[in-house]
Amino acid sequence: MLGNFTYENPTRLHFGEKSLDFLKQELSNFGGTVMLSYGGGSIKRTGLYDKIIKILEEAGKKVVEDPGVMPNPTVEKLYDGCRIARENGVDLILAVGGGSVCDYAKGVAASAWIDEDPWKRYYLEFKDPDAGAKILPVGCVLTMVGTGSEMNGGSVITNHSQNLKIGKVFDSRLMPKFTILDPTLTYTVPQYQMVAGFFDIMSHLMEQYFSGDDDNTSDYLNEALMRSLVHSSRVAIKNPRDYEARSNIMWTATWALNTLVGKGKTQDWMVHMIGQAIGAVTDATHGMTLAAVSIPYYKYIMADGLHKFVRFAKNVWNVNPDGKSDGETALEGLSALESWMREIGVAMKASEVGVTPDNIEKVADATILGGGYRQLTRDDVVAILKNAL
Amino acid sequence: MLGNFTYENPTRLHFGEKSLDFLKQELSNFGGTVMLSYGGGSIKRTGLYDKIIKILEEAGKKVVEDPGVMPNPTVEKLYDGCRIARENGVDLILAVGGGSVCDYAKGVAASAWIDEDPWKRYYLEFKDPDAGAKILPVGCVLTMVGTGSEMNGGSVITNHSQNLKIGKVFDSRLMPKFTILDPTLTYTVPQYQMVAGFFDIMSHLMEQYFSGDDDNTSDYLNEALMRSLVHSSRVAIKNPRDYEARSNIMWTATWALNTLVGKGKTQDWMVHMIGQAIGAVTDATHGMTLAAVSIPYYKYIMADGLHKFVRFAKNVWNVNPDGKSDGETALEGLSALESWMREIGVAMKASEVGVTPDNIEKVADATILGGGYRQLTRDDVVAILKNAL
Numbered sequence: 033m034l035g036n037f038t039y040e041n042p043t044r045l046h047f048g049e050k051s052l053d054f055l056k057q058e059l060s061n062f063g064g065t066v067m068l069s070y071g072g073g074s075i076k077r078t079g080l081y082d083k084i085i086k087i088l089e090e091a092g093k094k095v096v097e098d099p100g101v102m103p104n105p106t107v108e109k110l111y112d113g114c115r116i117a118r119e120n121g122v123d124l125i126l127a128v129g130g131g132s133v134c135d136y137a138k139g140v141a142a143s144a145w146i147d148e149d150p151w152k153r154y155y156l157e158f159k160d161p162d163a164g165a166k167i168l169p170v171g172c173v174l175t176m177v178g179t180g181s182e183m184n185g186g187s188v189i190t191n192h193s194q195n196l197k198i199g200k201v202f203d204s205r206l207m208p209k210f211t212i213l214d215p216t217l218t219y220t221v222p223q224y225q226m227v228a229g230f231f232d233i234m235s236h237l238m239e240q241y242f243s244g245d246d247d248n249t250s251d252y253l254n255e256a257l258m259r260s261l262v263h264s265s266r267v268a269i270k271n272p273r274d275y276e277a278r279s280n281i282m283w284t285a286t287w288a289l290n291t292l293v294g295k296g297k298t299q300d301w302m303v304h305m306i307g308q309a310i311g312a313v314t315d316a317t318h319g320m321t322l323a324a325v326s327i328p329y330y331k332y333i334m335a336d337g338l339h340k341f342v343r344f345a346k347n348v349w350n351v352n353p354d355g356k357s358d359g360e361t362a363l364e365g366l367s368a369l370e371s372w373m374r375e376i377g378v379a380m381k382a383s384e385v386g387v388t389p390d391n392i393e394k395v396a397d398a399t400i401l402g403g404g405y406r407q408l409t410r411d412d413v414v415a416i417l418k419n420a421l
Numbered sequence: 422m423l424g425n426f427t428y429e430n431p432t433r434l435h436f437g438e439k440s441l442d443f444l445k446q447e448l449s450n451f452g453g454t455v456m457l458s459y460g461g462g463s464i465k466r467t468g469l470y471d472k473i474i475k476i477l478e479e480a481g482k483k484v485v486e487d488p489g490v491m492p493n494p495t496v497e498k499l500y501d502g503c504r505i506a507r508e509n510g511v512d513l514i515l516a517v518g519g520g521s522v523c524d525y526a527k528g529v530a531a532s533a534w535i536d537e538d539p540w541k542r543y544y545l546e547f548k549d550p551d552a553g554a555k556i557l558p559v560g561c562v563l564t565m566v567g568t569g570s571e572m573n574g575g576s577v578i579t580n581h582s583q584n585l586k587i588g589k590v591f592d593s594r595l596m597p598k599f600t601i602l603d604p605t606l607t608y609t610v611p612q613y614q615m616v617a618g619f620f621d622i623m624s625h626l627m628e629q630y631f632s633g634d635d636d637n638t639s640d641y642l643n644e645a646l647m648r649s650l651v652h653s654s655r656v657a658i659k660n661p662r663d664y665e666a667r668s669n670i671m672w673t674a675t676w677a678l679n680t681l682v683g684k685g686k687t688q689d690w691m692v693h694m695i696g697q698a699i700g701a702v703t704d705a706t707h708g709m710t711l712a713a714v715s716i717p718y719y720k721y722i723m724a725d726g727l728h729k730f731v732r733f734a735k736n737v738w739n740v741n742p743d744g745k746s747d748g749e750t751a752l753e754g755l756s757a758l759e760s761w762m763r764e765i766g767v768a769m770k771a772s773e774v775g776v777t778p779d780n781i782e783k784v785a786d787a788t789i790l791g792g793g794y795r796q797l798t799r800d801d802v803v804a805i806l807k808n809a810l
Binding site: 033034035036037038039040041042043044045046047048049050051054246247248249250252253255256257259260263264275276279280283284287292295296 | 422423424425426427428429430431432433434435436437438439440443635636637638639641642644645646648649652653664665668669672673676681684685
C-alpha cells in the first residue's frame with residue numbers, strides 16, 4: 033500500500049550540454065562571498081576550475097577556496113569546512129565534484145553556525161537542524177554521477193577514528209538550491225569510478241525496491257529507472273563519450289535517490305549499511321563496496337521477499353517465468369543482475385574492496401543493523417561478508 | 422536524445438489519508454485573507470467544505486467565498502475571480518476541487534494584479550507574467566484525479582464566445598505552493614468523472630510518449646506510469662473505494678503531468694488540442710473528449726512513429742512481437758489500449774461527446790494545429806474527427 037508521506041524537492045536543475053551557462057544567473061540569487069568546495073586536482077586538470085572561477089569573477093563574487101574534499105569526506109574535513117565558512121562569512125557553498133563534495137557541502141551548510149558538535153548531533157544522533165537554524169545555501173556543479181546527492185538532503189561523513197561512515201538525510205532546507213548537470217563534465221571520470229557510480233545508482237534503486245508487499249507506483253517507477261540504467265550502462269562502458277547514454281544515466285541517477293521512488297513504501301538499505309561499514313574500515317570506493325556484497329546479500333534474503341525477487345526478474349531482466357518455480361525465476365533474476373555487474377566491471381568480491389578474514393568482525397561492528405524483508409543481526413552480517421569474500 | 426532543460430517543481434505535496442491535517446500548518450505561511458475557490462455543491466454535500474472552513478477559522482483566516490468554478494472554467498469566471506481577489510486583497514487562493522478549480526486558481530493568481538486582459542496575454546499570446554509581477558500564491562486540496570494541475574503550472578480556460586479552450590503552462594511561480602492529496606476525498610466522484618480522469622492521465626502520458634526517436638529515461642518512466650495506471654484502474658472500476666488502487670492512481674496522475682516524463686524530449690499533444698476544441702464547442706467532459714479521438718488519432722499517425730508504437734505494445738501491453746511485423750505488433754498495442762478503454766468505460770466515439778457531422782468544421786476551426794510524429798493540417802483534423810464519429 034502507498035503509505036502517507038510528504039514530498040518536497042525544491043532543487044532547480046539545469047540539465048544538458050552547456051548548462052554551466054546557467055551558473056552566473058543562479059549566483060545572482062546569493063550574497064557576495066562564495067565558498068568553492070572541491071576535491072583534488074581533477075577539476076583543475078580538466079579546465080573546469082578555471083571556467084568556474086571566471087564565472088564567479090564575472091558575477092562579482094569573492095571566492096573562498098575550500099579544496100581537498102576527499103572521496104569519503106571525513107569529520108575532520110567537515111570541522112575544517114565549518115571554520116572556513118564561519119571565518120569568511122560565506123553566503124553560498126558551491127560544491128564542484130561528485131557526491132562526496134555535495135554531501136560534504138550539505139554537512140558544512142547545516143553545521144557552520146551551530147554550537148554543538150555536528151558529528152554528534154546529525155550523524156550519530158540523527159537530529160535535524162532547529163526550526164530557525166542558520167543554514168547556508170548549497171549549489172552543485174556535478175562532475176561524477178551516482179550518489180544522487182545533487183537533488184536530495186543526503187550527507188555521508190566518515191569518522192575513521194570511530195570506524196564509522198554514516199549517512200544523515202537532512203530535510204528540504206539542505207537540498208541544493210540549484211544543480212548544474214552537464215553530462216559532458218562526467219566524460220573524464222576514470223572508468224573505475226564511472227562504473228562504481230553506475231552500481232551506486234542500481235544499489236539505490238534496489239535498496240528502495242526490495243522491501244514491502246506492495247505493487248505500487250513507486251515500484252513501477254523504480255523498475256523503469258533500473259531498465260533505463262541497464263540499457264544505457266551497456267552503451268557507456270563501450271563508449272564513455274556516448275552523450276545519449278551518459279545523459280540518461282545522469283538523469284536516472286538523480287531520480288534514483290531524490291526520494292521519489294521510495295515514496296509511500298518501506299525500504300531496506302542494508303547493502304549500504306554493510307558497504308559503508310566496509311568503507312569506514314578500508315576507505316574503498318563507495319559503489320564498489322556495494323557491488324561486492326550485493327549478490328551475497330540478496331541471495332541471503334531472497335526467500336524472505338520472494339514475490340519481489342520474482343517481479344524483479346520478470347520486469348527488470350525480462351526473465352520468462354513459464355515452467356519455473358518462483359525460486360528459480362527469482363534466482364534467474366539475480367543471475368542476470370550478476371551478469372550485468374560482470375559486464376560493466378564492478379567488484380564481485382569483498383576481498384576486492386579490502387575485506388579480509390581478519391577485518392570482517394571490525395566491519396560487522398561498524399554496520400548499522402536494520403533491513404527490509406529481513407531484520408539482520410550482527411551474525412547475519414558476518415555470514416554475508418564471509419559469503420562475499 | 423535527452424535534450425537540454427531546466428527542471429524545477431517547488432510544490433510541496435501532503436499525500437495520504439488524513440493529509441488534510443497538514444492544511445492548518447500550510448496556511449500559517451500566508452497572510453490573513455484566503456480566497457476559497459470551489460465548484461458546485463459537491464464539497465458541501467460531502468462535508469469537506471465544513472471541514473475546510475473549520476480549519477481556516479482555527480488558523481484565524483478571513484475567508485473570501487469564490488464558489489461556482491465550472492468544469493471547464495470560463496474566461497468570464499476568470500475575470501470575476503480576479504475582481505474578487507483584488508477587491509478583497511487576497512493573500513492566498515485555496516482551490517478545493519479537481520483540475521478545473523486548480524487551473525482556474527492559477528489563472529486568477531497570475532491575472533488579479535495585471536492591467537492587461539489576461540485572456541489575451543496568457544492564453545491567446547502565451548506570454549509569461551513579468552519578472553516582478555505580483556502573483557498570488559495558490560494552494561490545492563484535490564478532490565478529483567486526472568489533470569495533474571496540482572503540481573504543475575498548467576491552466577486551461579475556455580472562451581465560449583470565441584469557441585476556444587486554451588491551456589497556458591505557467592512557470593514555477595504559478596505552481597501550487599502546496600497540495601493536499603487524500604485519496605479518500607476522491608471516493609465520492611461519480612464513476613463517469615472518475616473514469617474520465619483515468620483516461621486524462623493516460624492521455625497525458627501518451628501525449629508525451631508518442632514523439633521523438635529517443636530511447637531515454639523519460640520514456641521508461643512514462644511506461645512505468647502507464648503500467649501502474651492500467652493495473653490500478655482495473656481494480657478501481659470494480660471497487661472505487663479500494664484505497665490502494667485509488668492512491669496509486671492519484672500519485673500516478675500527479676507525476677504524469679508535472680513535467681518529469683516529458684523532460685528532454687519532444688512531445689505531441691494533438692489529442693488534447695482536438696479534445697479541447699471539442700470541449701470548447703460542446704462543453705463535454707475533458708477526459709471523455711480525449712478518449713473519443715485517441716484511437717482514430719493514433720491509427721492515423723501510427724506509420725509515422727511506428728518504432729514507438731511497437732515499443733508501446735511490448736512495454737506497456739506485453740505484446741509478444743515474435744513472428745509479427747512491426748505494423749502488426751503496433752496495431753496489437755493499440756487494440757490492447759482500446760480494450761482497456763472499453764473495460765474502464767470511456768467514450769469510444771466522438772458522437773458521445775457531442776460531435777456531429779454538422780459541427781466537425783467548427784471543431785476543426787477551434788483546433789490549434791501541431792503534432793509529434795506528424796504535423797497535422799486542418800484537413801487531417803477533419804479526417805480524424807470523421808473517423809471518430
